[in-house]
Amino acid sequence: MLARHADPIAAIATAPGRGGVGIVRISGKNLAPLIEAVCARSLKPREATYLPFRDAQAQPIDQGLAIHFPAPHSYTGEDVLELQAHGGPVVLQLLLARCLEAGAAICVRVAQPGEFTERAFLNDKIDLAQAEAVADLIxxxxxxxxxxxxxxxxxxxxxxxxxxxxxxxxxxxxxxxxxxxxxxxxxxxxxxxxxxxxxxxxxxxxxxxxxxxxxxxLRDGIKVVIAGQPNAGKSSLLNALAGAELAIVTPIAGTTRDKVAQTIQIEGVPVHVIDTAGLRHSEDEVEKIGIARAWTEIEAADAVLFLHDLTRAGGADYQAADAAIAALLTEKLPPRVPVIDVWNKADVEATAPAAGLRLSAKTGAGLDTLRRKLLEVAGWQSAPEGVYIARxxxxxxxxxxxxxxxxxxxxxxxxxxxxxxxxxxxxxxxxxxxxxxxxxxxxxxxxxxxxxxxxxx
Missing domain, CATH: 1.20.120.430 (tRNA modification GTPase MnmE domain 2)
Incomplete structure (x- = not known):
């Protein structure tokens, strides 16, 4: 155990900003002098007491609830004092400063990130997997x-x-x-x-x-990149999956110049969807940068949606360009990364090749099938009720x-x-x-x- 673990620590334990209630937490050995200084009285163990919190001149900073958890029956396994005041940032900063001042004799200092939970782990109140679950729950x-x-x-x-x-x-x-x-x-x-x-x-x-x-x-989700030629409907598909107009959609090829990302939830699993610039040869310097970034995202993906345009599927030039993209995907991606062929604009063109999913980003037809397919390739099998969070x-x-x-x-x-x-x-x-x-x-x-x-x- 490091020397810093012997110091009493204090911190504001509620999120930044204004709220009805804010909490200042102190943990360490022998907090009785600090309790007496701030609360002007001793406290019964594990009993909430309504009282004024006093400054160095015995004037009230605020009124609220004080709870003392004597060791070892506390979150950290040490003596813990929780002061529940009104949740204004100025009030909480004044209260924290007063605790540091009153605890100077026992060397109270501001806690580092995660230090309360770290002490709970070091004092055998929880193990490391449980400690990580605290952060995951938050x-x-x-x-x-x-x-x-x-x-x-x-x-x-x-x-x-x-x-x-x-x-x-x-x-x-x-x-x-x-x-x-x-x-x-x-x-x-x-x-x-x-x-x-x-x-x-x-x-x-x-x-x-x-x-x-x-x-x-369930904790980390999967990264899914939408790739394909310009005007295949990649941005429309992102908007349809997200249920919001996140990406600009126009009939002009090359509208998307940079990635647009959004996290969606499918049966509770986070799916990080990334729309990328259309893949083609271009002399436009800005578009070339966008295409290079698209390939960077593709190479880091957990799954790739290779989006095809049904209305252009019969064109020889379009087929050749799709074949070139498919060859590059095979070359650049490791075998473990699935490439899902998706044929868009089913609302316009009725026929589609046998391989791949058929959908319409415009009407939403086929999106549920795509969502199920994403869970399948991610390896999601269990119902949420039977899963514990892990890293x-x-x-x-x-x-x-x-x-x-x-x-x-x-x-x-x-x-x-x-x-x-x-x-x-x-x-x-x-x-x-x-x-x-x-x-x-x-x-x-x-x-x-x-x-x-x-x-x-």
Missing amino acids: DASTEAAARSASRSLSGAFSSEIHALRDALIHLRMLVEATLDFPEEEIDFLQKADAHGQLSKLKHTLAGVMRRTEQGAL ERHVQALRRVDAHLSQAETQLAAQAQMLDLLAEELRLAQNALNQITGEFSSDDLLGVIFSSFCIGK
């Missing part, structure tokens, strides 16, 4: 994301990780016992069905990985666990000759699990995670 933009973050905060995700870890520790114990007592005639591993235990562990891990990938998708680092950690367990299977099949390597793979798998909940984490990792929080958390 940032949730949909009901599904909020409910999933709440499940992670309550420990649903952590419980699954702990169950995996406990099973892994038991298997490690058997392997270590075999290594420690090689002269024993009893084959510990065979008797304890180590093969069966490892297979069951991998099966359980596979289920956790599926749910974690769904949770990461990409959780997904990557579980993939490392899976890789180590696969290696462990290979070593176990070799029996005694490879038991030391088997033990090492199991140890590495456990380390990867521990990184999710924070039983083993570097200070650098903690700094990155908690720095993304707001000040009052």
